[in-house]
Amino acid sequence: MATVKFHGEVDVNLSGTELNVGDIAPVVNGVGADLSDVQIGGQQGKAQIILAVPSLDTGVCAAEARKFNEEAAKLGHTEVVVVSMDLPFAMKRFCTTEGISNLKVASDFRAKAFAKSYGVLQANGPLAGLTARAIFIVNPSGKITYKEIVPEITDEPNYSAVLAAATEASSTSCCGSCH
16 A cells, blocks of 8 residues: 655555556545535546545645646536545635635545545544545546655645646547547
8 A cells, every 4th residue: 555754754554445547436425515425536428637635724735726726727528626534614615715616625524435445545644534645537437547646745746747637538538548
């Protein structure tokens, strides 16, 4: 199972099912800001950028959400979902305060189904029980075409690589292996 760092000092083990590029993205439900079910993963008929963050109540996670909110408006045929353990009420407040309108938010607080199914649950360390910082891009057919587990939880992801992979995933409506 993967290991990441927290502040460069603490080794944090990730638990759950490790997924890789080429795997089918499991379908799980999170809880939306309005308490509705938000489906994450699987075949959605459009590309998905799934952003796992520890908490939108931190500077790095907030900056990541703002950046992807801005970029999501430029991406066609793509849905961006931010998943954390934050309560839906806090996610709604964050989106309202920050003017976030191009992202979906999904709380994984009930069963940690996303974190366990995607292998990004922090098993130890100061943030144990929260998700690690990770990004999965899923093509319209439900196949994972990009995965980034950010090695240092407090660092931002590689935005240019994510956006390039998202553009490629959204431009194909097949299984991703036909070009």
